[in-house]
Amino acid sequence: MSQAIDIKVPDIGDFKDVPVIEVFVKVGDTVKAEDPLISLESDKATMDVPAPLGGVVKAIGVKIGDKVSEGSVILQFEGEGAAAAPAEAAKPSVSAPPSPVSAPAGLAEVRIPDIGDFKDVPVIEVFVKVGDTVKAEDPLVSLESDKATMEVPAPLGGVVQEIRVKVGDKVNEGSIIMALATGSASAAAAAPAVSAAAGQAAAPAAAAAASGGIDEAALALAYAGPAVRKLARELSVDLGKVKGTGAHGRIVRTDVEAFAKGGAAAAPAPKAGAAPAGGGVGGVDLLPWPKVDFAKFGPVERKELSRIKKISGANLHRNWVVIPHVTTHDEADITDLEAFRVQMNKELEKSGVKVSMLPFMMKAAVATLKKFPEFNASLDGDGLVLKNYWHIGFAADTPNGLMVPVIRDVDKKNIVEITKEMGELAKLARDGKLKPDQMSGGTFTISSLGGIGGIYFTPIINAPEVSIMGVCKSYWKQHSSDGKTSSWRLTLPLSLSWDHRVIDGAAAARFNVHFANLLADMRRTMF
Incomplete structure (x- = not known):
């Protein structure tokens, strides 16, 4: 006989009142263990909450915009997997947090936190590599603006599964820099992550072929959660061409599905550094800066500005x-x-x-x-x-x-x-x-x-x-x-x-x- 079980938000570090930005399932859906259920986004990380076991969705207790913390009930399962769960887990108790085994934290996308008014800040150092295990507050990357050097710490512990920036890249608040496998999912993710990285480094052409010719660079930069990226790879959808309809232009599951069925591509973004219409300052076109060969007039020495x-x-x-x-x-x-x-x-x-x-x-x-x-x-x-x-x-x-x-x-x-x-x-x-x-x-x-x-x-x-x-x-x-x-x-x-x-x-x-x-x-x- 099947039983019902509450599915709760697992250990997500020190984050509290994290907004739900996507719900991947609906009542009646059958899910397998590790299938993504919802996606959360804090100021520092985006993370998918996976199913701790298989079952049928009986009720959904959250919607987009709701805020949750560790132990919050997000939905209810029924099915054979739920029936096999321990009796304690079947009790509808919000206060009792799930065990790490029954509710792996899954993947967390780490983002650049609030860095003030700075824009397009260069990455000057990456402290970790794929497969590394990091603890909360361990430094991940170092940035250098015109006025300060700052390190971006890990918002929670886990195993580095993917690094999406390199030295010289420019980032802003909210830019995704890497993905961490957290909780009990981290141990399983560590080895595959290392081997996958090695395979891509050794054979980039083969990696591109395996992903259906998807532009991996565009995929890494796209504003989308781990589950949406996984779906994009499965459907051979290039996220660089998908227009997001979620909050702040986020790409959600329905955007990928619509694009796979023949949806229109998003308009290409203007090239970096392109002049706005009208050019110059305040719409007034300026004369080009004079180019002079100073060496014609005497010895010169060039020194780059800091x-x-x-x-x-x-x-x-x-x-x-x-x-x-x-x-x-x-x-x-x-x-x-x-x-x-x-x-x-x-x-x-x-x-x-x-x-x-x-x-x-x-x-x-x-x-x-x-x-x-x-x-x-x-x-x-x-x-x-x-x-x-x-x-x-x-x-x-x-x-x-x-x-x-x-x-x-x-x-x-x-x-x-x-x-x-x-x-x-x-x-x-x-x-x-x-x-x-x-x-x-x-x-x-x-x-x-x-x-x-x-x-x-x-x-x-x-x-x-x-x-x-x-x-x-x-x-x-x-x-x-x-x-x-x-x-x-x-x-x-x-x-x-x-x-x-x-x-x-x-x-x-x-x-x-x-x-x-x-x-x-x-x-x-x-x-």
């Missing part, structure tokens, strides 16, 4: 072209503040903390931003987002180029705390180890050339911010308050660049004056 300079250069150019910059110059009397800073450093000498002028400027910036909130904002379409937090970025000069770490919640930190955090972030920047979240979320930036020289300059706004303060090296200058007597005062040059779509000249002038007054007497920051 990766950071290449990408930050593109960002700076975009900001300069898109944002209508205006720069307002002023100066601040920092004579008394400098004397206080020197005294403070004497008192802190034993602690090893050495305070620069920049933390004081950050505190003055916060007080000024609170008085002029449109400077602590971002444009969003036709609206202005006014931010009620004050995260101040500071431009850090590194061997590889300019980087902008961000000090969060400057309003809640004292001068010493800001100094210590600046030192830590500056060191990470020089070592190329800044993480994306340590360079994001800024509301205002200060670019200081104080340690080098200069008087005034035009700093480029760090989008999506609407203003930036540039400061140069302070110098001694004679000041007169009454036109009759004068005295030498230490003067700090200020250069405030602002987005004219948001800010007008009068507001910018007032901002500079208020900022300068605070630096002249930091007691004013208390009001």
